[in-house]
Amino acid sequence: MKFKGKVWKFKNDVNTDEIISARFLNTQDPAELGEHCMEDIVADFSKKISRGDIIVAGKNFGCGSSREHAQLAIKGAGVSCVIAESFARIFYRNAINVGLPILEIDSTSDIQEGDYLEVDLDKGTLLNLSENKEYNAQPLPKFIQEIIKSGGLLKWIRLRQRRSSKKIGYGGQVRKGKRCTR
């Protein structure tokens, strides 16, 4: 997967309430959530961005809540990919599980707002077209690549179930004689 887009630059520790304020959480519609994405820290963010634009942030992006509304809002706003120095752990796994492309690079400090980036997810490379610089992203662990290649967690589970001789899930039982706490 390749993406090309304009950079919107964010600070360290962007939290889930900033990505989508809890006051909008009484819906699950990505388009509706997307309209309010980042609006408390960048006024009219959803109106300003173009489809395919890229969020670039410092460390600990997405800290706070476990709500997938954050990923849905980012996708709903039309953002193609999020690049950060690190991600909060629940944000990281949610992004993988719902198929929001993310990449970690060592430092995002010399990527400026308005730069144009080309991201190659498969290769894990990042090209700053404005600065003519290339960055290498941390390769995603194999296990995670497997989930992404399957098309998300639920599809990965289906594939796993098909492959497995043991029947799990879909009303089947997964635990066999294992300790139960009560």
Place this chain on the structure above:
Amino acid sequence: MAYTITEKILLAHTDKKSITPGDFIYAKIDLALGNDITAPIAIKEFKSAGAKKVFDRKKIALVPDHFTPAKDKKSAEQARILKDFADEQDIENYFEVGRMGVEHALLPEKGLVGPGDLIIGADSHTCTYGALGAFSTGIGSTDLAAGFITGCVWLKVPESIKFVYSGKLGKWVGGKDLILYTIGDIGVDGALYKAMEFTGETICKLPMDDRFAMCNMAIEAGGKSGIIEPDEITRKYIRSEGRNVKGVFFKSDKDARYCDVREYDVSKIEPQVSAPHLPSNARPASKFKNVKIDQSVIGSCTNGRITDLRIAAKVLKGKKINSRVRLVVLPATQKIYSQAIKEGLADIFMNSGGVFSTPSCGPCLGGHLGILAKGERAIATTNRNFRGRMGHPESEVYLSNPAVAAASAIKGRIAHPDEV
């Protein structure tokens, strides 16, 4: 092979013979939790995956606690999705308004979580149950849907950081202050991807409700989980008030590996206040005496338990709150609500000029029951003070323990409990 308590619990929930931090595992879960914000998405995903039945109707908990009693039509629709799913799947642990409570206070109270369990919850503060010696972590709605279907979760085995607390706690200092101080020390990503193990002589004597408050906020340091080795205090809790949880009492091996060890002398720790807009902005409450407040919130999954309410009532008894301040007290569960009435705590709150609300997450995440206007400032016993968390993007939240929140309501500014 020497293991931490976290590694032992994870290992016990896989078919593996050994485990190392960094391993990806597919682990069996003892309980999967969702609320009125996160479960609707999980249920939608569950259905779109073509699943017909949950893996075990007794190992799922659905708690409509965030925007309930429904604050508006849309919230009512969200809560309705949980109820319909609970009906359809015959889920035992669905808690309707009136029997409901803030999920992370409710599940331990009901005896649904216990030592040695592996619990996932589509709520970041699911890490709370580590206080009972469980591995417990927040996940997203897709993970929850997957958990509903398979009874399993994928996890990366975390490294552990050991936090050792020694010394005697000062007056008005509790678990909330220890965790705010710790987050202030390591930062909001200081424990990113890690398990936080709280230990030491202070923790061994720490009451259960304080342990819940500590583990509850592990996520605010980026932690995957917080955990305290179960002991006699844990045993007493899980066997009291009609609970009969057995549990498995795991302990960390003496030579278990930690990626970091941090030690604190708690006798030097004063009641803490975290300034906007990060929980890591923690300093002694006495440093904030010039900060005027418009609202004081006592409640939440961090500090809405009975001992929290008792402490607040002790400060407020016979006193009136400042005439320009709103005090909102939200007991975390119906049982705590009822107990607070029986003990006369509700009267103390109301006589002081405060409101005593039905259980709800309410204003903690800016839902309802006390939203801040532009420029307003609150002190709250909640867990997050992110920008706009309790209302207007230009409002502010200061975090504290219940005694400081109560004292501040009286003074109309942030105050140390000794001042009132």
